[in-house]
Amino acid sequence: MEALAPVSTYRHSKIRITTVPPTQFIDLTDRLEGLVAEAGIRFGFVNVQTLHTTTAVVVNELEPLLLSDFETVLEKAAPRGDAYRHDDATVRTVNLTSDERINGHAHCRALLLAPSASLNVIDGRLLLGRWQRVFMAELDGPRTRELSILVLGEGER
Amino acid sequence: MEALAPVSTYRHSKIRITTVPPTQFIDLTDRLEGLVAEAGIRFGFVNVQTLHTTTAVVVNELEPLLLSDFETVLEKAAPRGDAYRHDDATVRTVNLTSDERINGHAHCRALLLAPSASLNVIDGRLLLGRWQRVFMAELDGPRTRELSILVLGEGER
Amino acid sequence: MEALAPVSTYRHSKIRITTVPPTQFIDLTDRLEGLVAEAGIRFGFVNVQTLHTTTAVVVNELEPLLLSDFETVLEKAAPRGDAYRHDDATVRTVNLTSDERINGHAHCRALLLAPSASLNVIDGRLLLGRWQRVFMAELDGPRTRELSILVLGEGER
Numbered sequence: 001m002e003a004l005a006p007v008s009t010y011r012h013s014k015i016r017i018t019t020v021p022p023t024q025f026i027d028l029t030d031r032l033e034g035l036v037a038e039a040g041i042r043f044g045f046v047n048v049q050t051l052h053t054t055t056a057v058v059v060n061e062l063e064p065l066l067l068s069d070f071e072t073v074l075e076k077a078a079p080r081g082d083a084y085r086h087d088d089a090t091v092r093t094v095n096l097t098s099d100e101r102i103n104g105h106a107h108c109r110a111l112l113l114a115p116s117a118s119l120n121v122i123d124g125r126l127l128l129g130r131w132q133r134v135f136m137a138e139l140d141g142p143r144t145r146e147l148s149i150l151v152l153g154e155g156e157r
Numbered sequence: 158m159e160a161l162a163p164v165s166t167y168r169h170s171k172i173r174i175t176t177v178p179p180t181q182f183i184d185l186t187d188r189l190e191g192l193v194a195e196a197g198i199r200f201g202f203v204n205v206q207t208l209h210t211t212t213a214v215v216v217n218e219l220e221p222l223l224l225s226d227f228e229t230v231l232e233k234a235a236p237r238g239d240a241y242r243h244d245d246a247t248v249r250t251v252n253l254t255s256d257e258r259i260n261g262h263a264h265c266r267a268l269l270l271a272p273s274a275s276l277n278v279i280d281g282r283l284l285l286g287r288w289q290r291v292f293m294a295e296l297d298g299p300r301t302r303e304l305s306i307l308v309l310g311e312g313e314r
Numbered sequence: 315m316e317a318l319a320p321v322s323t324y325r326h327s328k329i330r331i332t333t334v335p336p337t338q339f340i341d342l343t344d345r346l347e348g349l350v351a352e353a354g355i356r357f358g359f360v361n362v363q364t365l366h367t368t369t370a371v372v373v374n375e376l377e378p379l380l381l382s383d384f385e386t387v388l389e390k391a392a393p394r395g396d397a398y399r400h401d402d403a404t405v406r407t408v409n410l411t412s413d414e415r416i417n418g419h420a421h422c423r424a425l426l427l428a429p430s431a432s433l434n435v436i437d438g439r440l441l442l443g444r445w446q447r448v449f450m451a452e453l454d455g456p457r458t459r460e461l462s463i464l465v466l467g468e469g470e471r
Contacts, residue, residue, distance in 0.1 A: 008165045008322045010357045010468055012436055043167045044309060045204055045275075047359055047432050051443030053375045059272040061210045063252045065242035066264055073235050073265045078387050085379035095377045095445070107380055108387045111427070113268070115373040115446070118204050118275040118359075118432040120307040122169055127305050129208030131252070132272070148441050150434040152358060152467060153309060154167055165322045200324045201466060202361055202432075216429040218367045220409045222399035223421055230392050230422045270425070275361050275432040277464040279326055284462050286365030288409070289429070310466060311324055 010152040011039035019141035023074070025058065025067045028147070029126075029133045036126045036151055044153010046126060049116040051148060054106035054140035056113030062133040074139070078108035106140035113137060121153055167309040168196035176298035180231070182215065182224045185304070186283075186290045192306055193283045201310010203283060206273040208305060211263035211297035213270030219290040231296070235265035263297035270294060278310055324466040325353035333455035336420075337388070339372065339381045342461070343440075343447045349463055350440045358467010360440060363430040365462060368420035368454035370427030376447040388453070392422035420454035427451060435467055 013035050017026055028048065036046055048057050060066070084104020085091065117134060120127045128134070136147060170192050174183055185205065193203055205214050217223070241261020242248065274291060277284045285291070293304060327349050331340055342362065350360055362371050374380070398418020399405065431448060434441045442448070450461060 008468060012357060012434070043169060043307065045202065045307065045359065045432075047434055049432075049434050049441065051441070051446065053373075053443070053445045058268060059210075060264060060268060061252065063243060063249075065245065065249055065251075066261065069241045069243050069261050069265055070268050073268065077234060077269075077391060084383045086377060086383050088379065092377075092379055094379075095375065104380065104383050107374060108383055111372060111374060111384050111387065112391075114271055114428055114431075116432055116434075117271075118202075118206075118273055120169070120204055120206050120273075120305045122305065122307070127206065127208070129210070129303070131210045132208065146443070148434045148436065150357065150359065150436070154165060200326060200464065202359065202464065215425060216367075217421060217425060218409065220400060220406075222402065222406055222408075223418065226398045226400050226418050226422055227425050230425065234391060234426075271428055274428075275359075275363075275430055277326070277361055277363050277430075277462045279462065279464070284363065284365070286367070286460070288367045289365065311322060 009041060009155040013149045015147045017136060017145045019138035019143050019145060022141050023071045024138040024141055025135040027062050027133050027135055032134055033126050035149055036121055039151040040155045041121055041151055041153040042124050042155060044121045045118055046121055046151045047116055047118045048134060049148045050136060051146045054103055054110055055145055056110050056137040057117040058113060058135045058137045059117055059132055061131040074109045077112055078105045080105045103140040109139045166198060166312040170306045172304045174293060174302045176295035176300050179298050180228045181295040181298055182292040184219050184290050184292055189291055190283050193278055193308055196308040197312045198278055198308055198310040199281050199312060201278045202275055203278055203308045204273055204275045205291060206305045207293060208303045211260055211267055212302055213267050213294040214274040215270060215292045215294045216274055216289055218288040231266045234269055235262045237262045260297040266296045323355060323469040327463045329461045331450060331459045333452035333457050333459060336455050337385045338452040338455055339449040341376050341447050341449055346448055347440050350435055350465055353465040354469045355435055355465055355467040356438050356469060358435045359432050360435055360465045361430055361432045362448060363462045364450060365460045368417055368424055369459055370424050370451040371431040372427060372449045372451045373431055373446055375445040388423045391426055392419045394419045417454040423453045
């Protein structure tokens with residue numbers, strides 16, 4: 001029955017976010033659920049990709065004290081006050097811009113997180129566990145940031 | 158030749174796991190290989206997604222001493238004995254449940270790992286290197302856990 | 315209009331890399347952009363997967379001093395000189411090979427990074443932000459390494 005056969009389809013969106021403090025976890029879940037619903041895809045993947053090198057995509061619980069614990073762990077792994085060669089104007093020659101920021105720690109924190117999260121779309125909905133929320137992690141705010149969201153999979157013809 | 162044209166297809170499965178110690182790496186590889194074989198997909202992706210915020214998906218070698226080294230590294234990055242605000246009953250007000258656990262360290266370890274792994278399916282098989290195995294990392298056991306496995310790609314019509 | 319309907323397609327490639335120092339970040343971006351262009355896919359995903367347990371896939375900025383900062387952060391998280399049980403010949407019994415390397419630190423660094431990166435293909439191109447580059451991280455060089463690159467999505471019939 002051709003009319004009922006699954007057919008591949010996709011929907012691409014960009015999300016723009018303005019961050020305020022140096023470290024911030026912005027919950028994207030409601031927006032992602034809306035994009036998945038609009039995509040009309042029954043089974044597939046949604047790939048949430050940040051377009052920056054001092055941000056990351058994180059999946060965890062939305063509990064404000066926990067988010068401050070995350071900041072503590074990142075500060076321990078890559079302290080803001082450490083000497084990063086990326087920030088050393090006496091030796092740096094590559095990719096210099098007029099608005100260069102002291103942000104070696106932020107790049108190093110991004111290294112330990114991830115630039116994207118690939119999540120399953122099941123029965124037309126973004127599949128997440130009870131406590132799972134999807135965040136963009138700002139590691140060098142304040143900034144204006146952009147994410148690319150691609151939902152791709154099987155819809156109904 | 159329409160009859161030989163590739164056609165998109167998918168197979169979704171859930172895996173349920175009961176963990177025992179606080180930290181445990183459960184090898185899912187054989188089960189994933191079985192699911193990929195059953196899916197009848199020649200080229201595509203398998204996305205292995207945990208549905209919890211104190212677990213992760215890890216790809217590395219199945220060598221028991223190495224897995225204990227992993228636990229040591231995670232203990233160093235987010236020690237169990239540290240004071241996490243998430244565990245501070247004097248200030249916490251959000252997402253409290255009757256069976257609340259002291260598990261700030263486990264969330265922080267999950268932050269440094271990943272909630273999912275996207276892997277390639279090539280010529281009908283899950284592609285892994287010689288030593289690569291896919292694990293669910295339990296970071297706050299014992300618990301009963303659930304993973305979602307979506308295989309999606311090109312089959313044969 | 316059947317002739318204009320999107321159709322799923324894919325392209326799989328392997329990349330082989332010879333690394334030199336113990337830690338090295340090899341920029342794959344130009345090669346990935348070429349593979350995406352050749353794939354003829356308008357919207358889809360490219361999944362870049364390493365096939366080794368002491369390498370990782372990283373997305374960040376190509377700035378040589380920053381890459382040395384990354385090495386410093388990884389050395390702090392999993393120091394080369396620490397005692398790893400994986401390297402203890404007096405207790406190890408599993409997966410031993412004739413060319414066994416002292417590389418527990420390299421496995422532990424890979425644990426904190428990722429075995430693959432799933433990135434979006436938009437309007438026929440690999441979507442990356444201004445400073446984003448895709449690297450294979452060598453954590454136990456020198457070695458010969460292999461990556462699998464699968465581009466899958468919607469082309470034009």
